[in-house]
Amino acid sequence: MIYRETGTFITSYLEDRKLFPIPFDKWAMAVFMLFMIFVVPFIASDYWLAAHLIPILAYGTAALGLNLLTGMTGQLSLGTAGFMCFGAFFTFNIMLRSPEWMNLPLAMVLAGSVTGVIGIIFGLPSIRIKGFYLLVSTLAAQYFALWFFRSYPYFLNYATATVTLPDHHFDLFGIGETFDVDMASFEAKYLMSLGIVTALALFAKNLMRSATGRNFMAVRDMDIAASVIGIPVIRTKMLAFFVSCFYCGVGGALFCYAYLQVLGIRTFEMNRSFEILFMAIIGGLGSIAGSFYGTVLVYEFPILFSWAGDYLFKGAFDTAVVDNVAKITYGILIIALLIREPGGLAALWATAKQKLRTWPFPH
Amino acid sequence: MAAGNPILQIDNITLVFGGVTALNGISFDVAEGEICAVIGPNGAGKSSMLNVINGVYVPQEGRVVFKGQDCTRMRPRQIAQLGMARTFQNIGLFQGMTVLENILTGRCMKIRSTWLEQGLNIGRARREEVENRRAVEEVIEFLHLQGIRKTPVGKLPYGLQKRVELARALVAEPTMLLQDEPMTGMNLEEKKDMSCFALEINREYGTTIVLIEHDMSVVMDISDHVVVLDYGAKIGDGTPDEVKNNQDVIDAYLGVTH
Amino acid sequence: MGFDWVFFTELIVGGLMSGVMYSLVAIGFVLIYKSSGIFNFAQGTMLLFAALTFVKLTEGGVNFWVALPVSMGTMVVFGILVERFMMRPLANQSLLSLFMATVGLAILIEGLAQYMWDSAIHGLQLADFLDLALLDPVNMTIFVVDYIEWLDILISKFDVFATIVAGTMILILAVFFQKTRTGMSLRAVSDDHLAAMAVGIPLSRVWALVWAVTGIIALIAGLLWAERVSVSFTLVEAVLKALPVILIGGLTSIPGAIVGGLIIGVGEKLGEIYLGDLIGVQGIETWFSYFIALVFLLFRPSGLFGLKTIERV
Ligand SMILES: Nc1ncnc2c1ncn2[C@@H]1O[C@H](COP(=O)(O)OP(=O)(O)O)[C@@H](O)[C@H]1O
Ligand SMILES: [Mg+2]
Numbered sequence: 001m002i003y004r005e006t007g008t009f010i011t012s013y014l015e016d017r018k019l020f021p022i023p024f025d026k027w028a029m030a031v032f033m034l035f036m037i038f039v040v041p042f043i044a045s046d047y048w049l050a051a052h053l054i055p056i057l058a059y060g061t062a063a064l065g066l067n068l069l070t071g072m073t074g075q076l077s078l079g080t081a082g083f084m085c086f087g088a089f090f091t092f093n094i095m096l097r098s099p100e101w102m103n104l105p106l107a108m109v110l111a112g113s114v115t116g117v118i119g120i121i122f123g124l125p126s127i128r129i130k131g132f133y134l135l136v137s138t139l140a141a142q143y144f145a146l147w148f149f150r151s152y153p154y155f156l157n158y159a160t161a162t163v164t165l166p167d168h169h170f171d172l173f174g175i176g177e178t179f180d181v182d183m184a185s186f187e188a189k190y191l192m193s194l195g196i197v198t199a200l201a202l203f204a205k206n207l208m209r210s211a212t213g214r215n216f217m218a219v220r221d222m223d224i225a226a227s228v229i230g231i232p233v234i235r236t237k238m239l240a241f242f243v244s245c246f247y248c249g250v251g252g253a254l255f256c257y258a259y260l261q262v263l264g265i266r267t268f269e270m271n272r273s274f275e276i277l278f279m280a281i282i283g284g285l286g287s288i289a290g291s292f293y294g295t296v297l298v299y300e301f302p303i304l305f306s307w308a309g310d311y312l313f314k315g316a317f318d319t320a321v322v323d324n325v326a327k328i329t330y331g332i333l334i335i336a337l338l339i340r341e342p343g344g345l346a347a348l349w350a351t352a353k354q355k356l357r358t359w360p361f362p363h
Numbered sequence: 364m365a366a367g368n369p370i371l372q373i374d375n376i377t378l379v380f381g382g383v384t385a386l387n388g389i390s391f392d393v394a395e396g397e398i399c400a401v402i403g404p405n406g407a408g409k410s411s412m413l414n415v416i417n418g419v420y421v422p423q424e425g426r427v428v429f430k431g432q433d434c435t436r437m438r439p440r441q442i443a444q445l446g447m448a449r450t451f452q453n454i455g456l457f458q459g460m461t462v463l464e465n466i467l468t469g470r471c472m473k474i475r476s477t478w479l480e481q482g483l484n485i486g487r488a489r490r491e492e493v494e495n496r497r498a499v500e501e502v503i504e505f506l507h508l509q510g511i512r513k514t515p516v517g518k519l520p521y522g523l524q525k526r527v528e529l530a531r532a533l534v535a536e537p538t539m540l541l542q543d544e545p546m547t548g549m550n551l552e553e554k555k556d557m558s559c560f561a562l563e564i565n566r567e568y569g570t571t572i573v574l575i576e577h578d579m580s581v582v583m584d585i586s587d588h589v590v591v592l593d594y595g596a597k598i599g600d601g602t603p604d605e606v607k608n609n610q611d612v613i614d615a616y617l618g619v620t621h
Numbered sequence: 622m623g624f625d626w627v628f629f630t631e632l633i634v635g636g637l638m639s640g641v642m643y644s645l646v647a648i649g650f651v652l653i654y655k656s657s658g659i660f661n662f663a664q665g666t667m668l669l670f671a672a673l674t675f676v677k678l679t680e681g682g683v684n685f686w687v688a689l690p691v692s693m694g695t696m697v698v699f700g701i702l703v704e705r706f707m708m709r710p711l712a713n714q715s716l717l718s719l720f721m722a723t724v725g726l727a728i729l730i731e732g733l734a735q736y737m738w739d740s741a742i743h744g745l746q747l748a749d750f751l752d753l754a755l756l757d758p759v760n761m762t763i764f765v766v767d768y769i770e771w772l773d774i775l776i777s778k779f780d781v782f783a784t785i786v787a788g789t790m791i792l793i794l795a796v797f798f799q800k801t802r803t804g805m806s807l808r809a810v811s812d813d814h815l816a817a818m819a820v821g822i823p824l825s826r827v828w829a830l831v832w833a834v835t836g837i838i839a840l841i842a843g844l845l846w847a848e849r850v851s852v853s854f855t856l857v858e859a860v861l862k863a864l865p866v867i868l869i870g871g872l873t874s875i876p877g878a879i880v881g882g883l884i885i886g887v888g889e890k891l892g893e894i895y896l897g898d899l900i901g902v903q904g905i906e907t908w909f910s911y912f913i914a915l916v917f918l919l920f921r922p923s924g925l926f927g928l929k930t931i932e933r934v
Contacts, residue, residue, distance in 0.1 A: 013496040014489075076720075125915055128922045132660040132720070136868045136918065139861065140911035147907050203482040210481035210488060211467075211474040211495075218457045218468050224934050225455035228417060229531065230443035230472040239478060270858060274724070281721045286459065324736035331729025335722050339710045342718040380931065410934075419934060451934050 019205065036194060041187040049186040050259075056295055057193040058254035063279040064204060064291040065247025070277075071285030072208065073240035074220030075126055079138035080248055081272035082145035085265070086115040087249025088256040089155050092263050095169045096157060103172050104257065105196060112249040119245025126237050142273055149265050162264035165257055189258040196254065200247060204288050207243070216240055217286075282334060284344025293345040302326045367395035370539060370571050371416065376425035378411055378595075385411040386422065387595040393539075393588070398565050398572045400582045400603075403592035404615065409575045410452055412592065413541045416573070417449050418442045429539070444472060448537035450528045452544045452575070456516045462527050463512040466502065469534035470495040495534075502530045506560060522553045529560065540564065542574040546581060554578065558585050583607070591615070632890045638784045640886020642845060645787040646863035647870065647878035648794055649838040654872045656810050656831040657708065659719045663727040665860030667836060670734040671696050672843030677738045696836025704829035712824070731857070783845040790841055794834070795875050803830065865914030871927020880925060888913045 020026035044053065066080045090111035095102060122141040126134055149155050157163055167184035170176070170192075176183035207213050215236045218226040227233045256263045275298065283294020302323065309322040341347050369392035378386040385408045393399045401409050414420040416427055418439040427435045434442050448469075456465050473495060476488040503509055506526050511519065516527055525545055532540055542561070546554045558581050564570050576582050582589060582603065589606040591599030598611040606612055646664070653661040674695050678688040707726060711719055798804035806822045807830075866885045870877025892909040923929055 013493045013500075017492060017496075074717075076717075125919060129918050130922070131716075132654075132872060133868055133918060133922065133924075135660065136865055136911050136914045139864060140908050140915060143908035143911065147904055151902050151904065206484040207478060207482040210478075210484070210492060211471060211476075212478040212481050214460070214464055214468045215471060217460050217464070218471075221457035221459050222455055224419060224439075224932055225451065225457070226468075227439040228419065228443060228449055228455070228934075229469055229535065230440050231468065232440055243478075270861070277724065278728075281724065285717070321736065324732040327728050327732025328736060329732075331725045331727070331732060334725030334728065335707055338714070338718050338722045338725065342714055414934065420931070453934070455934060 017209065033198070037191070041190060044190075046186045049190045052300070054186070054190055054193055055255075055259045056292075056299055057190075057197045058251055058259045059276065059279060059299055060251075060292045060295040061197055061200060061254055062248050062251030062276050063283065063295050064201065064288060065244045065249075065251055066276055067280045067283070067285060067288070067291045068204060068216070068247060069240050069244035071280060071287070071290075072213065072216040072220060073237065073244075075123070075237065075240060076132065076134055077138040077244075078135055078270075078273050078277065079122065079141035079145075080276045081252075081268040081270065082138075082142035083115055083119060083245045083248035084252025084255060084272070085145040085149065085268035086118055086245075087111050087252035088263055088268070089149055090114050090249070091253035091257065092157075092163070092165065093155055104169055104192065105172070108196065108250045108253045111253055112246040115249030115252075116242035116246040119241040119248075120238050123238055123241030126241070127234050142270060146265055146268065156263070156265075161266070162262045164262050169257070193254050193258045196250065200250065201288060201292075204243075204247070208288065212236075212239065278334070282337065282344055284346030287344065287346035289349075290344050290346030293349065297345065301330060305329070367397075369393065370395040370430060371573070372426075372428040373412075373416070374426040374428065376412070376415055376422045376427065378408075378415055378420055378422045384595050386415065386592075388425070389592070389595075389597050390425075391590050391597065391600050393571060393573055396565070396569050396571055397587040398561065398574070398585055399588040399590065400586035401573060401575045401590045401592060402577070402579075402582055406594075407592040408595045409592055410543055413449065413543050413573070413575065416442075417447050417541060443535070446536075446538035447541065448532035448535045448539070449541035450525070450532050450543060450545060452547070454521075454524050454528060456524055456528055456531070458517045459515070461513050461515055462508060462519070463499065465516055465527055466499045466508075466530045466534055467495060469531040470498060472535060473498075498536075499530075499534050502533050505533075505563075506530050522549050525549070525557070526560075529557075533564065536568075537570060539571045539573070542572065544575050544577070546576060546578060554581060561585055632894060633887055635780070636887035636890035637883055638780045638886070639890075640883035641784045641787045641791070641879075642842070642882070643863050643866045643885055644791055644879045644882030645838065645842045645845070646860055647866040647882055648791060648875060649835045649842065650863065650867045651870075651872060651875055651878045652794075652798075652807075652831050652835050652838075654867075656807055656827055657719065658716055659723065660872070661835070662720065662723040663730055664835070664839065664863075665857035666727045666730040666734065667696075667699075667839040668843035668846065668860055669857055670699075670730050670843075671836065671840035672847045673734045673738045675840065675844060676847075692840050693837055696840050697833040700831075700833030700836045701829050703832045704825055708828050708832070709825055727857075786841065787845060790838065791875075791879060794838070795879075798875060803827075807831065862910060865910045867924075868914045869917045869924055871921075871924025874924065874926035877924055877926030884917075885910045885913060 015021075020029060040053070041049075062080055062084055065083070066077060069075050069077050087108070088111075091104070091107045094107040094110055095104065098107070118141070122137050122144075125137040129137065153159075170183040170188065172183060172192075175181065182188065208216070215226070215231045218229075218231055219233055219236050219240075223233050226236075252268065256267065260267060279294040279298045280291055281294065282297055283292065284290030305326040306319060306322045309325075337344065341351075343350075371393040373389060373391050373393075376386050376389045377384070389408075389412065401412060403409050411420060415422050416429075418434065418437050418441070421436060425435070426433055429442065429445055429447065432445065434445065437445075457468065460468075474491055476486075476491050480486060480488040503512065506529060508523075508527060508530060511523065511527075516524055519527065529542070529545065532542075545561070546557045549557065561572055561574065562585055565572055574586075586603055589599065589601065589603050590597060591606055591609070591612050593611075593615045598615060599606045599609045601609070646668070649664050649667075650661060653659065653664075671692060675688055675692040678691060679685060683691070703726065707722055708719075711722055798807055807827055809822055810824060810827050862885075863882075866881040867878055868881070869884055870879070870881030889906055889910050892913070893906040896909070897903055897905050917925065921927075921929075
């Protein structure tokens with residue numbers, strides 16, 4: 001009898017911990033993923049893949065990385081593009097300087113790990129420095145990364161400004177040659193990015209609902225209480241820097257390999273860090289799905305805006321004007337969102353879902 | 364509960380902040396299995412005393428010995444690993460997390476799986492999650508928190524937050540529990556519940572409790588041992604009856620000017 | 622023998638002078654940090670906005686002495702608007718939310734500045750303006766002659782001028798916030814919002830004042846900085862250079878901002894020349910000041926003059 005009871009306990013606790021407690025969500029997610037994998041590559045044009053889906057996946061990875069650090073662990077960072085820079089350059093160099101059997105996903109994991117270690121180094125000051133004071137360390141990382149790759153052209157294989165990433169880097173275990181498919185096509189790049197991003201998002205989701213994730217959030221919310229209940233605060237912060245920078249590094253690699261197709265330092269200027277910070281903020285700090293909502297909005301907003309401007313005013317305004325109006329609207333949007341809902345799009349979505357669940361009879 | 368050997372020895376502790384002497388040469392012992400109340404007017408140094416005991420503040424002088432180990436200079440985490448848990452005067456919950464998540468953090472020292480296992484959600488990590496959940500459920504039942512598992516702690520009323528904080532301390536299965544004003548700001552009903560919890564914890568698990576409390580009737584009811592602080596100095600130490608009749612203590616509480 | 626003392630002194634003097642400029646920008650940050658506990662991300666774009674307003678006015682033929690107060694007035698109105706529409710509605714939210722709002726504000730201002738004016742890079746020959754404004758037109762030589770010589774040391778005249786203006790600004794601000802009633806209430810607000818409101822200090826008035834003053838600082842700093850880095854987005858990044866300054870000084874301290882500015886100004890120049898030589902690479906000034914700040918912070922986590930507090934629980 002007792003045995004039976006424990007048995008049901010286990011299943012119910014696991015049940016309670018499921019990723020998608022509501023069956024509808026689970027099915028919706030499954031359908032969405034199947035659509036993204038099996039339908040999108042066939043119906044989406046190269047333009048849609050190259051100019052929308054792939055960059056969103058790359059940006060989203062970096063935004064997720066930043067969110068793990070800032071949203072989950074409360075360590076503010078302005079060095080995202082710097083860490084992406086490390087990831088992208090290391091990936092390229094690993095591909096360039098390794099024997100045949102090396103492949104891109106593995107290179108990204110290795111490069112991401114090295115970036116993670118660099119992240120730990122720049123995260124070390126967080127042991128002593130808190131809050132806004134930590135900005136200085138992450139800014140140092142940003143500028144150090146740019147300076148480093150500018151000063152040592154070895155890492156850019158002595159090219160001036162940019163290198164075009166060679167197609168053969170994209171081959172996976174000789175699949176391309178064997179089956180005579182173009183592994184450097186947009187479809188292939190999209191599928192590779194989608195695979196990597198899905199794996200990383202799933203990993204992050206699991207991490208966040210386990211002890212490590214709770215430690216992250218505990219450190220964010222009140223680090224003294226965290227240390228008093230026995231959470232290793234320093235180790236937790238360092239781990240957050242490692243994981244976050246790993247994600248940013250992979251994001252940087254995707255950004256160059258899958259999206260831009262070239263590698264250059266200018267890709268990772270300060271502005272990029274800000275852009276990704278906005279993605280994480282607008283999407284919702286502390287939410288994994290939010291990182292992607294924010295990415296879609298921030299990335300698509302100016303495109304939509306200028307498209308709408310063209311469409312409505314038939315080019316009556318030049319692009320600079322539309323650009324600036326987009327920025328103004330966008331700034332107001334951020335402030336309004338923070339006033340209405342500091343949790344970002346993710347929180348808005350959660351509220352909307354809650355309302356839908358009880359619709360049409362609230363209470 | 365009958366007093367045993369001293370489990371905690373406070374030896375001549377002095378703690379200074381800038382110009383303020385928060386604690387001035389304080390010594391007392393806490394016996395294994397007792398409920399020890401620390402009382403005193405506001406600003407007497409009670410919270411500072413708890414902070415010294417579990418390593419949040421490092422005293423300028425003196426020693427804290429817990430279970431025979433000198434832990435004066437240990438970090439809070441090391442002291443927690445020796446079996447000390449605590450609650451805070453101004454609620455030390457993690458405000459961005461739910462009740463369940465908050466209480467689960469109390470099990471952090473029992474985790475053996477690595478972050479990689481947790482991220483991949485395999486083997487040990489899954490098992491531990493279930494084990495810890497079971498321990499948490501026991502405490503939830505004990506403190507009657509069933510209805511609010513998934514509520515963000517920030518949304519709870521003050522009294523319930525204090526109870527959640529106690530739950531988080533308890534799931535760590537501590538040998539010693541420090542409570543900083545667990546009943547302040549509660550109504551009579553809630554106070555009664557809280558004192559019952561303290562007594563039950565003490566009786567059932569043999570947990571030694573050091574608590575700070577202002578309500579004298581509660582203190583007299585539940586404690587085996589009372590330490591009185593005033594302006595950073597110890598002015599009384601003994602059984603509730605002894606302390607009640609101590610002239611210094613009476614003066615301090617009646618506000619006789621020094 | 623090998624050591625060039627004249628050059629060294631020139632570096633130190635140059636470093637001190639750019640340090641004063643850093644300090645001026647840093648004070649803007651400090652004021653807002655003191656009054657609301659946040660790092661104002663929009664500081665850089667405020668500089669850009671203020672400088673652009675001024676530049677466009679003068680380019681449109683407005684007299685220097687009219688353009689200056691008009692730009693100042695614009696910044697004051699701006700400060701009041703920010704208080705009313707951003708700070709007040711966000712008053713009870715977390716510091717992170719407030720910080721993010723300033724990020725939003727930065728984008729808003731950037732768009733606004735470029736929309737109202739334009740996004741071309743403007744050179745601002747403040748020196749020429751000053752010559753026109755301050756001297757009789759016949760004899761406009763004070764600023765056009767670029768350098769003065771003093772004990773064999775060459776110093777840019779404009780730098781001297783900028784240093785004096787920035788220094789004076791800093792002094793006025795320091796006196797204002799240390800000695801006047803308003804200044805006192807700012808300090809009270811920074812110590813404890815709730816307590817300040819309880820004793821009847823109007824939080825929103827203090828905030829509006831602080832944002833307005835910060836706007837004026839932004840204008841002056843923007844004009845002085847623009848001479849070096851041109852009026853464009855680079856101005857925004859130049860301001861991030863002030864970050865190490867306030868962190869060294871401590872986010873809450875005006876004297877700290879001054880000392881921090883001098884330390885970074887000198888440290889950066891020395892590092893660029895001597896350390897760069899030593900390790901045989903160029904261009905380390907992009908990150909060197911951050912490293913100086915990090916080293917300071919490691920020893921003093923809340924800066925040289927910042928409030929040292931032991932967190933209470
Ligand atoms: N972190 C701190 N920094 C400065 N002073 C402190 C700190 N913690 C406590 N104090 C001072 O120590 C004294 C005792 O405070 P506390 O221990 O909180 O008293 P109690 O808990 O008995 O009310 C008070 O004067 C208080 O101002
Ligand atoms: Mg207290």
